[in-house]
Amino acid sequence: MNEDHLKASGIAKQVKQFARETGKIGLNFREYAELIENKIKELGGKPAFPVNLSENEIAAHYTPHLNEEKTITSEMVLKVDIGVDVNGWLVDYAITIDFTGENKELVDASLEALEKAVSLVKPGVEVGFIGGIIQETIESHGFKPIENLSGHAVEQNNLHAGIEFPNVKRENSHVLASGDVFAIEPFTSTGRGYITESDYADIYSLISDKPIRNPVSRKLLEVIKKDYEFTPFCSRWLGIEEYNIGLRELVRNGNLEAHNVLVEEKGSRISQFETTLIVTDSGSEVLV
């Protein structure tokens, strides 16, 4: 592991503990996200994407906005998805905190699936085989894995580098090799095991710098190119409102990709644990 990745790993471990300790009923989502993001910066890294705080049937991609009103409540199974970036070297991970006190098995199923998956990682093993073990583990608890959400290969400055690490059995999938870096992230659901995109998005990635006529949008694009060339970002980071006209125009013009909030069936609950690891000659080195 190079020095930057080692540093990102160390920060990720500390921030994981910090996120557990600071998440409390009554805390505003924005305050919570900023506590975590500021901790990453204080330790010498930067957030690899806006902290995702996704409760209950929301699987992923919700980040608080400037005027956020949501607070943590005792009705929430909350996924906290965090990324640490040191010079483009990334560590992506997630924990679930059960504020209901009633969903221990749901939470444990994802953790157990992740631990089993990690224990099977070594060169020569197919990711689709390990996906099958994730699926079996989750189903043995009476829940469903989310079949259309996957872990992913991670490269420098590229969080989702193409190859998927499935949460269900797949044939003819990628064969792990020494040096591969993957994020593995089992999602366990009380619902149907399938997510859809909601209409709402407030996390964006820069995908093209093609020209845009409107001077306000053009100025916004310049800021994004400078600060977030490789890093997904949100309106809160830019200090603007979530439905900012410039942001919407940049999406329409094809400059930005919007990452819509992903949701399961209404009333369902989802847990998730995620880690990032490097495949070694004999197994793997877990970064967080």
Ligand code: CO
């Ligand atoms: Co991930």
